[in-house]
Amino acid sequence: MAKNTYLELPGKTVERLSQYRRILYNSINEGKTNIYSHELAKMMNLTPVQVRRDLMLIGYSGSQSKGYVIKDLVALIGKIIDSDEGQDIILVGMGNLGRAITSYFTGKRDKLSIAAVFDNDLQKTDRIIAGIPCHHISHIKEFVAKENIQIAVLTVSPEATYEVAKMLLDAGIKGILNYTSVPLTVPEGIHLEEYDIVTSLEKLAYLVK
Amino acid sequence: MAKNTYLELPGKTVERLSQYRRILYNSINEGKTNIYSHELAKMMNLTPVQVRRDLMLIGYSGSQSKGYVIKDLVALIGKIIDSDEGQDIILVGMGNLGRAITSYFTGKRDKLSIAAVFDNDLQKTDRIIAGIPCHHISHIKEFVAKENIQIAVLTVSPEATYEVAKMLLDAGIKGILNYTSVPLTVPEGIHLEEYDIVTSLEKLAYLVK
DNA sequence: TTTATATTGTGAATTGAATATCAACACTCA
């Protein structure tokens, strides 16, 4: 049963919940109604114990004979990770990567969508790119305030990273997903996720050695 | 002192080493020759203790008065994460994201480069895209064998993910960087890194709630 | 009914990573 009190879940569990949900949608489409921990684990490349632990943490119970009811589980995950009214995101930096992420993401989730993108190139601003309105970065603060934006995706050049990050924090952004190669510092209370392609590849290169 | 024996480093440390090196290149360009743990920590958004512990793990020693010698440190990191002869990568799936990653990555690292990209669209194959030769996916196995490729970046559509991953494993790939939204399962001994944009954003959305 | 089998749920143990603490050392300045 979902409590009204705020659930303090491990970060890793939250990530997996997002993925459980996506996989479970597929299962629903294939006509499945119930699923066992070992089935879900197999699909996610995890152990069954870990799946059960995650579901225990969100307070969902299955049955020993039928496993978990997919529909209910999906609904509960939604209750935990979606916000009721939905949540809008902005993306800053409409280069190759920004454009790719924008078109990739658009329409993927109904409670989470890119409301606008920003760039400093006047050639790109004040028009629709990849289906989303593109504004000049000088309008970030005003837009964030008006639309109550809390999350920003950062895909600008390394040189511009600090300055744009500062603008975003100044505008009141609460979470930044940083895809640039520049490590960021954020104040207490602001959430930051960093994913750098070069780092990932160098890590893999080390591991396969 | 770098040993010849294989160093078993924590994954997180390897990631940070990659980033230390990139930041240290900048410092060298600015004319710095030495650096203290607290300086490096500040630039990386870490604690000095963590920096020192990482360097301790790779067996690098600084001096109490001058800190670390940047040039030597960079060289040692290279010794640990680069392979001597360099390492070639392939990328499969030349959609928006594949193209973005290819142009983003090309030229970034000299010991690590994208040797070829693959797609199943005949419109894209047998020509140069983003500066890299693009072949049809039916040639993956042959190419991997001939060029001794160990790492692949996966940016295909969700529907194609399983099939292409199977091809890559079959071809003898040792590490996969999976940017699709489909979680993969790989056999023992194969390294997998997964980064899904939707998951990252949903995690952020949860955190800012 | 009884036994066997397969599943969930969870306390306890283990592993892994980050942080705190501090001795040892090098330099500066009185």
Place this chain on the structure above:
DNA sequence: TGAGTGTTGATATTCAATTCACAATATAAA
């Protein structure tokens, strides 16, 4: 010289995440 400062390197501690081990339960089969 000797006190004071700032640094590294290393051990100990804390914290987070995963895995182990198994009790409890439901179903099917004998």
